[in-house]
Amino acid sequence: MAKPNKRVKSPLDLMIAAVIRAECNDPFGVLGLHEDSGGLVLRCMLPSAAAVSVIDAETGELVAQLPRIHPDGFFAGPIGRSERFPYRLRIEDGLGGSRLIDDPYRFPPVVGELDRYLLGEGTHRLLYGRLGAHVTTLEGIAGVAFAVWAPNAKRVSVIGDFNQWDGRLHSMRLHPGCGVWEIFIPGITQGSLYKFEIKGADGKLLPAKTDPFGFAAELPPKTASVVYDLKDYDWNDAAWLEKRSSAMAREAAISIYEVHLGSWRRKPEEGFRPLNYRELAVELGGYVQEMGFTHIELLPIHEHPFTGSWGYQPIGLYAPTSRFGTPDDFRWFIEYMHELGIGVIIDWVAGHFPTDAHGLFRFDGTHLYEHADPRQGFHKDWNTAIFNYGRNEVANYLYANALFWLDEYHVDGLRVDAVASMLYLDYSRQPGEWVPNRFGGNENLEAIEFIRRVNQVVYGDHPGVMTVAEESTAWPMVSRPVHLGGLGFGYKWNMGWMHDTLRYMSKEPIHRRYHHDDLTFGLLYAFQENFVLPLSHDEVVHGKRSILGRMPGDRWQRFANLRAYYAFMFAHPGKKLLFMGCEFGQEREWNVDESLDWHLLEDPFHDGIRRCVGDLNRLYRELPSLHQLDCDGRGFAWIDCNDRDNSVISWLRKAVDPKDFAVVVINFTPVVREFYRLGVPAAGWYQEVLNTDSKIYGGSDVGLGGGCQAEPIPWHGLPYSLPLRLPPLAALILRPEPQ
Numbered sequence: 001m002a003k004p005n006k007r008v009k010s011p012l013d014l015m016i017a018a019v020i021r022a023e024c025n026d027p028f029g030v031l032g033l034h035e036d037s038g039g040l041v042l043r044c045m046l047p048s049a050a051a052v053s054v055i056d057a058e059t060g061e062l063v064a065q066l067p068r069i070h071p072d073g074f075f076a077g078p079i080g081r082s083e084r085f086p087y088r089l090r091i092e093d094g095l096g097g098s099r100l101i102d103d104p105y106r107f108p109p110v111v112g113e114l115d116r117y118l119l120g121e122g123t124h125r126l127l128y129g130r131l132g133a134h135v136t137t138l139e140g141i142a143g144v145a146f147a148v149w150a151p152n153a154k155r156v157s158v159i160g161d162f163n164q165w166d167g168r169l170h171s172m173r174l175h176p177g178c179g180v181w182e183i184f185i186p187g188i189t190q191g192s193l194y195k196f197e198i199k200g201a202d203g204k205l206l207p208a209k210t211d212p213f214g215f216a217a218e219l220p221p222k223t224a225s226v227v228y229d230l231k232d233y234d235w236n237d238a239a240w241l242e243k244r245s246s247a248m249a250r251e252a253a254i255s256i257y258e259v260h261l262g263s264w265r266r267k268p269e270e271g272f273r274p275l276n277y278r279e280l281a282v283e284l285g286g287y288v289q290e291m292g293f294t295h296i297e298l299l300p301i302h303e304h305p306f307t308g309s310w311g312y313q314p315i316g317l318y319a320p321t322s323r324f325g326t327p328d329d330f331r332w333f334i335e336y337m338h339e340l341g342i343g344v345i346i347d348w349v350a351g352h353f354p355t356d357a358h359g360l361f362r363f364d365g366t367h368l369y370e371h372a373d374p375r376q377g378f379h380k381d382w383n384t385a386i387f388n389y390g391r392n393e394v395a396n397y398l399y400a401n402a403l404f405w406l407d408e409y410h411v412d413g414l415r416v417d418a419v420a421s422m423l424y425l426d427y428s429r430q431p432g433e434w435v436p437n438r439f440g441g442n443e444n445l446e447a448i449e450f451i452r453r454v455n456q457v458v459y460g461d462h463p464g465v466m467t468v469a470e471e472s473t474a475w476p477m478v479s480r481p482v483h484l485g486g487l488g489f490g491y492k493w494n495m496g497w498m499h500d501t502l503r504y505m506s507k508e509p510i511h512r513r514y515h516h517d518d519l520t521f522g523l524l525y526a527f528q529e530n531f532v533l534p535l536s537h538d539e540v541v542h543g544k545r546s547i548l549g550r551m552p553g554d555r556w557q558r559f560a561n562l563r564a565y566y567a568f569m570f571a572h573p574g575k576k577l578l579f580m581g582c583e584f585g586q587e588r589e590w591n592v593d594e595s596l597d598w599h600l601l602e603d604p605f606h607d608g609i610r611r612c613v614g615d616l617n618r619l620y621r622e623l624p625s626l627h628q629l630d631c632d633g634r635g636f637a638w639i640d641c642n643d644r645d646n647s648v649i650s651w652l653r654k655a656v657d658p659k660d661f662a663v664v665v666i667n668f669t670p671v672v673r674e675f676y677r678l679g680v681p682a683a684g685w686y687q688e689v690l691n692t693d694s695k696i697y698g699g700s701d702v703g704l705g706g707g708c709q710a711e712p713i714p715w716h717g718l719p720y721s722l723p724l725r726l727p728p729l730a731a732l733i734l735r736p737e738p739q
Contacts, residue, residue, distance in 0.1 A: 020072050027171035032105030039082050044336045047073030050094030054671045057086040071088020101142050103184035110145040116178040122392025127400035129734045132213030135229040143186035150364035160194035167197035167735045191663035193224040194721040200365020207357035217303040217319045223358045232332050245464035253627035254575035255617050257293040266595035277329035281336035292617030295343040313354040350398045352384035354734040361385050375435050381428050387640045390446035413466035413689035420472045421509045455488030466490040479530040494531040497522040505565050506550045509669040515545030516644035526634040540590045548585040559605045560729035563692035567731030570616040571664040573636050585609040608698030624655035625662040637714050663734040673726035679716030686734040702727035
């Protein structure tokens with residue numbers, strides 16, 4: 001007996017089966033309205049529906065009932081019309097309830113041809129305006145347009161609290177040429193939670209992924225992205241934006257207060273909770289203004305899963321962390337700072353990212369954002385992945401992110417973290433653990449090109465901002481323009497100055513004469529870059545002790561040393577950066593999980609440090625000689641850099657006007673130096689504008705009694721000199737009174 005012929009499945013049958021199994025990479029080719037030999041048919045996948053009806057969206061007329069053709073919830077049937085029309089679906093749940101929805105599969109693409117082209121080319125400056133989740137209206141219907149880059153995925157769906165996290169319901173449309181998947185889902189509003197459900201090319205379901213372009217995120221440890229509309233914020237900081245370029249210039253006084261928002265100050269009366277963005281704006285802004293800092297620098301505010309990473313292992317580069325509020329709360333924070341005349345710099349992490357399953361790592365089942373070769377794509381020190389800077393789409397993702405913070409949040413600068421790890425292929429690697437470039441060298445040519453590109457687009461689009469490199473090697477021309485062969489940063493952290501001078505200050509005064517070069521060596525290269533002098537968070541953790549904790553001697557000497565060191569820093573060429581707590585001499589190391597020790601300000605010594613830093617900030621801002629030529633060799637001249645036997649160091653700081661200068665002399669021993677003669681370039685009365693041994697700071701009040709008259713006695717190669725009384729472990733800053 002002959003066996004019955006088995007019906008051969010058509011391509012459409014196979015696609016329907018793929019939709020039901022949630023494996024279809026072209027759901028728009030199956031679902032929605034389609035032409036058939038007998039007219040239009042409509043297909044939908046609604047697993048929770050008991051019955052589905054088609055309703056004319058304009059007239060409310062019942063057009064058709066769709067039969068269920070598969071028990072998993074696939075409905076399909078003819079609708080008795082020959083022309084397309086706007087329709088809605090009435091879904092009955094079988095329990096007497098029903099609801100009307102707009103079918104996502106009736107809407108056209110939301111990513112245009114130009115967007116696809118620019119993404120593939122890696123030149124889409126407003127990429128964040130196309131990819132991600134965007135509240136929008138399409139064909140008169142409100143909803144959210146989703147788009148994500150996942151070129152190697154077999155299927156991508158949007159899942160969220162609006163579809164019970166069911167990946168069968170909102171499978172996305174693929175644009176094969178650029179690897180972008182997109183869909184418009186009507187009816188979703190701001191605040192909806194979502195992720196992307198992705199099947200890799202091998203058909204395996206990946207852990208649900210957060211949106212690489214998500215503008216907001218759930219409060220960790222939860223990991224979903226949150227739909228957030230950034231279009232409606234009404235900025236009121238135009239006055240600041242117009243003048244900020246002068247606040248960022250090499251000629252400006254730039255004194256930066258580095259802050260970790262979660263541990264700056266907490267609410268003890270409310271279980272020691274951190275302050276939120278709006279509370280921080282008022283309290284932190286008022287404090288920074290009172291202390292005289294010109295800028296704040298925030299440790300990374302990108303969303304990050306682990307608080308202990310301090311934000312340096314971000315998952316959501318486009319989302320300010322939800323730990324302190326919403327994106328609009330953070331905008332309010334920045335706007336409030338601008339109203340106070342304070343610039344806001346954020347730490348920007350483009351060197352690596354964590355390997356958490358819900359993040360960028362193996363995003364579509366392949367090494368998409370990171371290098372596949374662990375010798376190029378994995379940081380052993382931090383157990384993180386390294387971006388593939390040579391891939392156009394990845395470089396575009398990152399430099400569009402840099403522009404995003406400037407465009408959408410009005411931040412005033414980006415301090416780029418761990419630049420050295422990006423520049424060198426052999427960074428923290430042993431022989432055989434890295435891959436040379438095409439010339440056989442250790443320079444990461446793709447990262448160099450990426451860094452230059454970032455600086456070009458940032459300064460090109462926002463000439464009033466600054467970029468700052470945390471670069472710890474002798475790489476040349478970090479803060480020189482790209483067209484001259486530099487990396488294009490505005491400023492570079494002077495890590496050498498920091499290491500040398502902290503090493504010097506940790507020595508007992510009796511031994512300092514043997515380490516005098518640690519104070520002076522930095523001037524050999526001080527003007528090769530536009531330097532920032534950093535005493536950052538990295539110097540007060542991991543057993544290094546606090547800055548005060550490194551000072552030798554008894555209690556009085558420790559505080560005197562610290563005041564002298566801060567004066568050395570503020571009078572030294574270069575912009576300034578001080579980590580929170582250092583300004584009042586926190587005793588213990590910084591702890592990310594606790595507030596700073598504000599109670600220490602009840603102690604006169606600690607409050608004296610705070611007063612001293614405030615006065616140094618004021619002096620630094622008010623005296624052009626201390627800031628105008630910070631990055632120019634014309635603004636500095638030694639008076640005596642060789643008095644190692646007395647551990648005394650002295651120099652001149654000069655303004656653009658050659659008649660405007662300041663004299664700096666520091667005694668790094670606890671011995672009062674009587675009749676210490678110091679050469680100066682001009683006659684007249686020299687006013688003592690700062691003495692770190694002043695009684696108001698906790699010092700012994702040794703000094704000049706307000707000033708000193710220059711005598712016509714040549715000294716130190718200069719035509720006049722001052723007979724000084726140098727206070728112990730203290731700095732004097734003197735300024736000639738105008739003639």
